[in-house]
Amino acid sequence: MQVTRSSSKGQVIIPRVLRTAHHWEVGQExxxxxxxxxxxxxxxxxxxxxxxxxxxxxxxxxxxxKSLDELEDAIRQGVMQQWHARS
Numbered sequence: 001m002q003v004t005r006s007s008s009k010g011q012v013i014i015p016r017v018l019r020t021a022h023h024w025e026v027g028q029e030x031x032x033x034x035x036x037x038x039x040x041x042x043x044x045x046x047x048x049x050x051x052x053x054x055x056x057x058x059x060x061x062x063x064x065x066k067s068l069d070e071l072e073d074a075i076r077q078g079v080m081q082q083w084h085a086r087s
Contacts, residue, residue: 014041 002015014024022043024030029044066074 030041033040
């Protein structure tokens, strides 16, 4: 177990032995997760490099092109459904 303190700015120093054990380098982005009685720090993993062709392939649509009005109506409808689901 390692002991550390938080600064007046809310900064916490992660002891070197823990940074080394987890291979966290300077500038490592971390995700802070509230677990009730404490905080879990996990490294933020970058997305794997992809090409536009790999990503855009999931956007294929076969059918009549939608108009801008149809797209806006669909978005509005989705927002309203989410709004009413929260109420």
